[in-house]
Amino acid sequence: xxxxxxxxxxxxxxxxxxxxxxxxxxxxxxxxxxxxxxxxxxxxxxxxxxxxxxxxxxxxxxxxxxxxxxxxxxxxxxxxxxxxxxxxxxxxxxxxxxxxxxxxxxxxxxxxxxxxxx
Numbered sequence: 001x002x003x004x005x006x007x008x009x010x011x012x013x014x015x016x017x018x019x020x021x022x023x024x025x026x027x028x029x030x031x032x033x034x035x036x037x038x039x040x041x042x043x044x045x046x047x048x049x050x051x052x053x054x055x056x057x058x059x060x061x062x063x064x065x066x067x068x069x070x071x072x073x074x075x076x077x078x079x080x081x082x083x084x085x086x087x088x089x090x091x092x093x094x095x096x097x098x099x100x101x102x103x104x105x106x107x108x109x110x111x112x113x114x115x116x117x118x
Contacts, residue, residue, distance in 0.1 A: 018099065039105045046083065053081045103117045
């Protein structure tokens with residue numbers, strides 16, 4: 001997939017291409033969800049970023065390998081998720097992180113239909 005990920009609208013447009021994803025309120029803000037669970041959300045602390053669910057191990061790797069794209073505020077320390085700056089130089093990596101967040105929140109049947117974890 002091509003295209004930029006320069007805004008929340010771009011993130012939502014990409015997320016909605018994933019199977020059985022829909023928009024629904026998450027802490028008062030419409031966000032992409034699968035299986036009644038949000039997997040991406042706008043950052044309320046930094047207008048330049050959005051939040052994606054991820055495992056603690058993946059978060060550590062992302063923060064270490066690309067701190068210009070992946071970061072956190074004290075609010076997200078110890079939380080299974082990472083902030084991602086809009087306009088990354090590696091949008092495919094960002095898409096993969098979003099796909100993994102979708103997969104991790106999907107039901108078993110949705111995972112089977114989708115295939116292996118990205």
